[in-house]
Amino acid sequence: RKGKFDAIIVETTGLADPAPVAQTFFMDQDVSDAARLDAVVTVADAKWLSDRLKDAPEAKNQIAFADVIILNKIDLVNEAGLNEVEARIRAINPYAKVHRTQNCAIPISEVLDRKAFDLDRIIEIEPDFLEEGHHHHHDEEMQSVSLRTDRDLDAGRFLSWYSDLIQAEGLNILRSKGILSFKDDDQRFVLQGVHMILDGAPQRPWEPGERRESRLVLIGRYLDVPSLQAQFQACVAG
Template sequence: MSRKTAPIPVTVLTGYLGAGKTTLLNRILSEPHGRKFAVIVNEFGEIGIDNDLIVDAEEDVFEMNNGCICCTVRGDLIRIIEGLMRRPGRFDGILIETTGLADPAPVAQTFFVDEDVRARTRLDSIITVVDARHLPGEIDRAHEAQEQIAFADTIILNKTDLASAEDLAAVETRIRRINPTASILRSERCDLDIASLLDRKAFDLDRILDVEPDFLVEEHDHEHDDHVASFSLVERQPIDPEKFFPWLQTTVQAFGMDILRLKGIISFSGDDDRYVAQGVHMLLEGNHQRPWEEDEERITRLVFIGRDLPKDVITDGFLKCRAVRQAAE
């Protein structure tokens, strides 16, 4: 695909109140990377202030302050993006900074449900900034903090200078209980290699899970003291696609509002290609990624991240999708 027609990558910046999202946004806009961004900032409430905190830059900043981006203004988000697509010139990317009280799911869904937006943009990554010192209390007090971690492809553990090594290790363990697949980067004042955060294709099906070697762990912790938690399903026996897809659709219909993220690689019987799938709430996407390598063990791996999901019920249904025997060549 040529540069002229290539979808524009979109990076969503989220994180609980005071974590450092605007600091990160300012660093992105200030770095000498030579890229031009359109910036969409959302402030919850009638009077927005985030726009005034953004550094003076050439980028166009669009502010939505008539409600939380995750609910009342998704239509505004679609209209702004569609308007950007009609403007002369070319953006190298779109940055969306959500309010600290936002559930990132509807933001991500926007890039799947609107056909025009989906055709002309590409959700590149959801980056969640967390406060290393205050995160434990925020997780226990605010469900939004857990859900922002659950949806992240990259988690920036910010303000590490304010926490001890032991506290940082404990915070990372807590994060992993919620989201075992996201990359965790430590920082002080979001001082990171900005180029490494952009155009990562972290939300791209073609790269899903390949960058997470720990995903092969048989069981991730599933702690019930968290509002949001994760568990993994691993199966070495081939999966019957005629059973799998109906099961997955039924599972999403039953528990979709509580399934925050779903990621997986599936080994189907009689299929020499890896099938990758991911979902946000009740929206599912999947396709064949690449052939299995000759020396690669064909393992099905699925991670569910959600709110109090019935692990036993989901596991039982998944195991019933195993093929009785591998299809003949």
């Protein structure tokens, strides 16, 4: 198939911020017409990641931004060490899929065609392990926040608050994803963001018997979690 590609893999330098590459797909019409952003994959060194998280802010950015994390060189670290480094990853980003590998040996299907930026897949934003009650580290700088309510939101109030938040705090909010139930609207609204760049649309009607709830996930640095929770709840329709 001359001139046709199954996929294009953009490999950045070792300590690069992935966000500008991702934003291109939201902002550049020529790029988004020809290709879709599939997933951000980060390779982490099991032996040295904890040190890099202390001295290289870009390393923390890459972990926070990733959809798939390949925890490599697991043969150099014992089980306790692996659990420790994975806990540090989870403290920064509970939502990425983590694979433990040697020599990055992993089925290609786990890395390609993940559809992590597909609005139809945003529903998969709830990490299983949180419900299993796993204890994990707290990262002082980088947090993930999951906001939730089973009451309908006021669409105007929510969208106004959210756009103001992204404009004010967008540099500190690396990724955001949400599924929202708006009052007097029979369609689920889904959204995602990369820093200040937002993408959102009605997705499909709520199905009969489906629990109408709103969930918004933010991953970023120095987030004021109690304030965000209060502001989100203030968007509930009267």
